[in-house]
Amino acid sequence: MxxxxxxxxxxxxxxxxxxxxxxxxxxxxxxxxxxxxxxxxxxxxxxxxxxxxxxxxxxxxxxxxxxxxxxxxxxxxxxxxxxxxxxxxxxxxxxxxxxxxxxxxxxxxxxHAATLFSAYSDVTAKQIKAMATAADVTGAGKQLPFLVILPIKSRLAYLEVQLLLRARAHRTQKDLAAIGTPHFAQFVPLGNNRVGFFTVYDGSFDEYIADFTKYIGPVFDLVFKFTKDPPPSPCRKHLQEFIDFAAGANRAPIGFYQAYPGLTVQDIHALIADSSSRSGSDG
Known part of the structure; x- marks a missing residue:
């Protein structure tokens, strides 16, 4: 599924x-x-x-x-x-x-999203919960939502950003996987010359952004060329400015539902590996 x-x-x-x-x-x-x-x-x-x-x-x-x-x-x-x-x-x-x-x-x-990412695309929510229950793992992590709205300079720039994001989608997915803390992430064109970047991640905001700029800063550097009042680029060399920008552009979530709270991306990967190992030994 x-x-x-x-x-x-x-x-x-x-x-x-x-x-x-x-x-x-x-x-x-x-x-x-x-x-x-x-x-x-x-x-x-x-x-x-x-x-x-x-x-x-x-x-x-x-x-x-x-x-x-x-x-x-x-x-x-x-x-x-x-x-x-x-x-x-x-x-x-x-x-x-x-x-x-x-x-x-x-x-x-x-x-419709221009970029989609999942850290564990081959398992369902029910399977993750079942694996955690079977392994008696509750997890001690903290999952957080990140809802950033990027205002784009013009209609033409908005169209160019969408093309850029779609063309770079595979690379962006690899970069997000390299961070190791995002569960899901999307770039979504929102209309009225706005693009949303939505993600659920593990850990503290500042630590996430620091890792984020290291691995996925280049895509934001590209998008910021079309963004109104962007922070200085490259992001990785202007970490505090990026943190301040992201905090200011972040929207507060209302009602953050989590199917398996406390489980980090690494917890879920370990559960999947353990389940696969047991399935292999059973075979």
Whole structure:
């Protein structure tokens, strides 16, 4: 079963609706997390307010997008009912009774990534949890989301950045793997001359950024040529400036769901290796 990513961009009715969602979403998250646990195919998810009239919902998951959205409609319908009171042209409510319309609406709001990365692309969320349970491993790591929005200088520059990111996708994936701490990562064109870089990683922010600039700084150096008010390049020689820029461009997540909290990328790789070794010896 293949892994996938979604970034859904919901247009909000007004800035007041964005403000209301900042307050109303957090209390709804336990219900969404319970639904995600029940569905069992979501690795990570989180919301964030992109701007005064846009809500983003991001997730890394197993299987097909349509099937996941149908399951979310049934398991977390009331959460989306509450969200859709603030969204322009929402699908019919209650969502749980209109799953097909919800699937079609979310497909219309789906943004497509220019670069996708997974540190363990051959295993599902259920398999990771099962391996951890079998090995009695809970993990002591801390998984964190990173949601950076890069403002691009112009429409032409925005198109050039997308071409650059797609052309460099394989190299970027190798660079991300070399860091050893990102679980999933994506560059996503967001419209209105903005590009998002979204990742889930292990450890402290400053340590992550230091490793990050060492291995993946070159792709940011390229993107920064098209970015408004970028930090100085190359990133690796201006670490503190990059840290300050990234911290300022980072958006706060709302409701960070983790299917296997505490497990680091290295924990998961060790579980996969141990499981493969045992399967081989059993054979």
């Amino acid at each position: 293949s892994q996938n990513h979604f970034t859904l961009s919901f247009p909000l009715k007004s800035p007041a609706d964005a403000k209301a969602l900042r307050e109303q979403l957090p209390p709804l998250m336990p219900q969404l997390f319970k639904a995600a646990d029940t569905i069992g195919r979501i690795h990570y998810s989180r919301f964030t307010i992109l701007d005064a009239k846009t809500l983003l919902f991001l997730g890394d998951f197993d299987g097909e997008f349509g099937e996941l959205m149908a399951d979310l409609a049934k398991a977390a319908g009331p959460v989306f009912d509450a969200i859709f009171t603030h969204v322009d042209n929402p699908p019919p409510s209650p969502v749980a009774n209109n799953a097909n319309a919800f699937v079609e609406s979310t497909a219309d709001h789906l943004l």
